[in-house]
Every structure is written in structure tokens, then in C-alpha cells.
Amino acid sequence: MSLVKSSGNMYSWTTHTWNPLGGECMHRCKYCYVKRSPRLARLEKYKGPARLIEKEFINLSRDKVIFVCSCTDLFGWWVNARYIHCIIEHCNKYPENIYFFQTKNPERLRNWLLKLPPKVVLGITLESNRNYNISKAPCPEERVATFSEYSEDFKSMVSIEPIMDFDLDKFVLILEYINPSFVSIGADSKKCNLPEPPGEKIKELIAALKQFTRVYIKPNLNRLLRSSNG
Numbered sequence: 292m293s294l295v296k297s298s299g300n301m302y303s304w305t306t307h308t309w310n311p312l313g314g315e316c317m318h319r320c321k322y323c324y325v326k327r328s329p330r331l332a333r334l335e336k337y338k339g340p341a342r343l344i345e346k347e348f349i350n351l352s353r354d355k356v357i358f359v360c361s362c363t364d365l366f367g368w369w370v371n372a373r374y375i376h377c378i379i380e381h382c383n384k385y386p387e388n389i390y391f392f393q394t395k396n397p398e399r400l401r402n403w404l405l406k407l408p409p410k411v412v413l414g415i416t417l418e419s420n421r422n423y424n425i426s427k428a429p430c431p432e433e434r435v436a437t438f439s440e441y442s443e444d445f446k447s448m449v450s451i452e453p454i455m456d457f458d459l460d461k462f463v464l465i466l467e468y469i470n471p472s473f474v475s476i477g478a479d480s481k482k483c484n485l486p487e488p489p490g491e492k493i494k495e496l497i498a499a500l501k502q503f504t505r506v507y508i509k510p511n512l513n514r515l516l517r518s519s520n521g
Contacts, residue, residue, distance in 0.1 A: 452477030477509035
């Protein structure tokens with residue numbers, strides 16, 4: 292697959308995805324899009340233990356915005372440190388790109404901050420301020436506590452996808468505390484029967500977030516926004 296142009300429900304501000312890390316993501320999120328994608332789920336690439344996919348270490352060229360390891364978590368606890376090192380070092384060979392690293396394990400990402408390429412965007416996933424126990428990833432409180440320690444030192448983002456029901460005031464305070472450069476909001480597109488918030492509540496969240504950060508709305512959020520009255 293190598294360097295793939297972003298399409299579909301990918302982030303609109305990225306231009307490409309690059310997935311040099313194989314193996315199953317051990318966060319095992321209930322809504323995992325890899326496991327629920329008819330195409331990706333049957334690939335041997337995303338089964339078994341974590342491993343480098345050598346043929347993916349191609350020329351990454353320049354002037355791209357590359358989502359690194361979009362199909363897994365590069366900083367997951369199960370990923371060998373050597374693999375992380377190899378992937379980051381390959382990015383460093385092409386410093387004229389912007390690299391996007393998103394994780395649900397910001398504690399481990401912190402160990403690599405000094406090794407990152409010169410132009411990066413760092414992100415975490417926060418589906419809600421509530422802990423729904425839908426994965427083996429660190430709980431939202433842990434992600435926030437760690438990520439907020441360094442998020443202001445970088446261009447940073449929070450992905451609220453798939454958005455789940457939340458406590459409006461608490462969630463806004465948490466996101467303001469992180470102070471991300473921008474927030475991206477999307478919905479469950481795989482029919483995972485998640486506890487979703489009503490459209491009006493999402494609109495209130497968006498309005499509050501726009502007071503202190505930029506908000507990107509993914510197309511799949513429209514399903515929930517249309518459910519609101521008026």
C-alpha cells in the first residue's frame with residue numbers, strides 16, 4: 292500500500308497515510324475500523340504480532356501531510372521500541388513533510404518527543420470525557436493528564452471520534468485545559484451501537500470549542516447533527 296492519498300473519512304487536512312507497522316492493534320477498541328472494514332480486516336498485514344513492513348520504507352518525498360500508522364497505534368504498549376525508532380528515523384530522512392502522530396497512549400509518545408521530525412502534529416483520541424470501557428487503551432483521564440503536559444509545545448489536536456455521549460461542561464473544560472491547536476469531531480460509521488449524544492448537544496459542544504480552538508467536522512457527523520431539532 293505504501294504512501295496512500297487520503298480519501299473517504301480520513302482527516303481532510305492530511306494528504307497521505309503511511310502504514311509501515313503491521314500486526315494487530317492491541318487496544319482492541321469495540322469500534323475498530325480496521326477490524327470492521329471488509330477490505331482491511333482480511334489483510335494479513337494487520338494480524339499477528341507487531342512488525343515492520345520493510346517494503347513500506349519508501350521515499351516519502353516532500354510537501355506532504357502524512358498520517359503515520361493510521362491503521363494502528365505506533366505508541367501502543369505492545370510495539371517494540373526498535374520499530375518506533377525505525378519509523379521515526381525514516382520520517383526524519385524527509386524533513387520537508389509534516390507528520391501526524393495520533394495515539395491513545397500519550398505516555399509512551401512522551402518518550403519520543405525529542406526524536407520526532409521537525410514538523411509534526413501530535414494528537415490523541417478522546418471519544419468522551421466519560422470512561423465507557425470500550426477498549427484496552429488508557430482511560431480518557433489518563434490520556435488527558437499526560438497529553439496536556441506537552442501538547443502546548445507542539446501543534447496538537449484532539450480527535451473526538453467516534454463521539455460518545457459526554458458531560459458538556461466537563462468535556463469543554465478538559466479540552467480547554469489541553470488547549471489543542473484544533474479538534475476533529477466524527478461519528479461512529481460502522482454501526483457499533485455506541486452511546487451517542489443527541490445532535491443539539493453536539494452543536495453546543497462545537498459552539499463552545501470554537502471559542503478557543505478550530506473545529507473540523509467530519510462528514511460522518513452529519514448523521515447525528517441532522518437528528519437535532521431545528
